[in-house]
Structure formats: C-alpha cells, structure tokens
Amino acid sequence: MNDSHPLAYRYFPGIDRFVVGDDPTALLDVDPTALTHYKSVEYYRYLPLPGISLERVSVDLSRRSRELCCEITTRCSLECCVCFASATPADAIDLSVADFLRAVALSRSSLMRLTFTGGEPTLSPHFARFLLEARRHGVPYVLSTAGAPPTLVDRYLMHHPPSAVYVSLHGLQTTHDGFTRRVGSFKKAVQLCKALVAAGIPVHILTTCAEEVARDLVPLSHFLRGLRIEEHRLNLIKNRGRLDSSPADPDAVLSLALSMRSNLRTTVKSADQPFQMLLASGVLEARHGR
Numbered sequence: 001m002n003d004s005h006p007l008a009y010r011y012f013p014g015i016d017r018f019v020v021g022d023d024p025t026a027l028l029d030v031d032p033t034a035l036t037h038y039k040s041v042e043y044y045r046y047l048p049l050p051g052i053s054l055e056r057v058s059v060d061l062s063r064r065s066r067e068l069c070c071e072i073t074t075r076c077s078l079e080c081c082v083c084f085a086s087a088t089p090a091d092a093i094d095l096s097v098a099d100f101l102r103a104v105a106l107s108r109s110s111l112m113r114l115t116f117t118g119g120e121p122t123l124s125p126h127f128a129r130f131l132l133e134a135r136r137h138g139v140p141y142v143l144s145t146a147g148a149p150p151t152l153v154d155r156y157l158m159h160h161p162p163s164a165v166y167v168s169l170h171g172l173q174t175t176h177d178g179f180t181r182r183v184g185s186f187k188k189a190v191q192l193c194k195a196l197v198a199a200g201i202p203v204h205i206l207t208t209c210a211e212e213v214a215r216d217l218v219p220l221s222h223f224l225r226g227l228r229i230e231e232h233r234l235n236l237i238k239n240r241g242r243l244d245s246s247p248a249d250p251d252a253v254l255s256l257a258l259s260m261r262s263n264l265r266t267t268v269k270s271a272d273q274p275f276q277m278l279l280a281s282g283v284l285e286a287r288h289g290r
Ligand code: SF4
Pocket: 076, 077, 078, 079, 080, 082, 083, 084, 085, 086, 087, 088, 118, 119, 120, 146, 147, 168, 180
C-alpha cells in the first residue's frame, strides 16, 4: 500500500495507546506492549506496526484526528508555577455543552478518544453531563486531574468508567505542594490515586519537569511503585501558559527516566502527535508537536 493510503487504528484502554497499521485485520491479534514504540522511553500515544513510520502516522492524523482534547474549564483551585492553561481559582471560562457537542459532531466519523482536562475538569459545572455525553456517543475518555477528591470515584467514575485517569504529581510532598502552591495537595492527589486503583481504574501519573521537580524524580518513582499505577509520564515543559519556574535539562530527564524504568514503567513526553484541542472558549484547534 502507498503512503497516502489511510491507516487503520485500534485503541487500547488502560495503557491508553493506539496501534496503527495498514490493514485493520493486522490489528486484531496485536500485543501493543510488544511494539518498539511502546517499549521506548519516549512517549508515543500512536504506536505504528513495523514498516510504518511515525511521520506517516503524523501525516495521517493531521488529515483526520482520532482524538479530541477538551479544556472543559479554566477553573482550578491550585496555582501551579507551570501551567499550560494559566489556570487560576478566579476568572474561569467553562466550556459550554453546546460547543462540546458541536466539536464531537464535527469529528464524529473518526473520533476514538476524548480527554477531559482543564483547569481542574471536575470543577466544570457540566462535568457530569460531559461524562454522560461521552458514554452516549460511545467514545472512550481519559480524565486528567490534579485536585479532585477521592469521592470523585464513587460519585462519577463508577457510573461512567474512564479508560484511564491521569493524576498530576510533581514530586514528593514538599516539592509537589510548593509546585502547586497549596499545602495538602500532595496528600489529596495520593488519596485519589489509591481510590482509583482500589476501584480498578488505571492510573497514569503526570509529572511536569521543572528544575526543582527533577531533583525528586528518583524518590518519587520509588514511592509510586507502591501505588500500583500503570505508568509514570514525565512531561517536558512547553513554552506556553504560566512559566514561573525553569525547565529541567531534557537530556538529564531522559537519563533519569531510563534509570528509573526497572522500578516502574516510565516515559518522557517531549512532543505531541496530532490531535484536536477544544478550548474552554469553544475554539477548536489542530495541535501538533510542541
Ligand atoms: S493543576 Fe493543572 S490546571 Fe491547575 S494550576 Fe496546576 S497545571 Fe494548571
């Protein structure tokens, strides 16, 4: 098949990855965890089968995105020193249900995954409705949170289980609470992780690699091993939003991640593969790369 032929995709909840091939039948018996790009320390959400390049996957995704990332509110009770959304407790914008439904309808023919993010998405006044709509449309969703209480699990997630929940943890207690500028935020995030794991919901931990956070990565990895999480992802800082801290050296983060892998599945995300971003204002953007 030539390089302009559309690719086939299969989504794997739990590990939250897609496998991409030329032929849908080749995806039926595939083990995503055996693929080179899953085993790589670099994070890839779209894992090509052998013979398909990452570039070809990017071109195909740029033509037809498979996922929609929804910033459902810019409200957040934390004030992290690095925040792509520049979220604050005040002056919030909430995504309307009408804008969400319009974006879903636009991408419906290819949509295979939704992300609910923010701000703190659980503070959206329409949070329950968005979960309901994801279920009604039959689209798997991932929730990305930092400040939700453990009651989130019984109150919402058991009724509409996500493919995975991403919980932000930026170091051990002192470092995380300093990063979020909220004493107690580390304990709260850990309580949420425990409640999710106990409910059988896969947890991925996201760590933003500011300089002070990088110093905590090894002890954090040891701590996370006891929580039975699915994956620990280290995100390199993007030049976007609030940047009140210096980024850690990417090469140092990479070598730390490699050293931590025997302890816990650890990846480093330095770039995005193409996706659609729906901002709280209702604006829909194509995103690719950094
Ligand atoms: S938890 Fe997320 S949205 Fe809230 S301030 Fe921190 S980085 Fe921003």
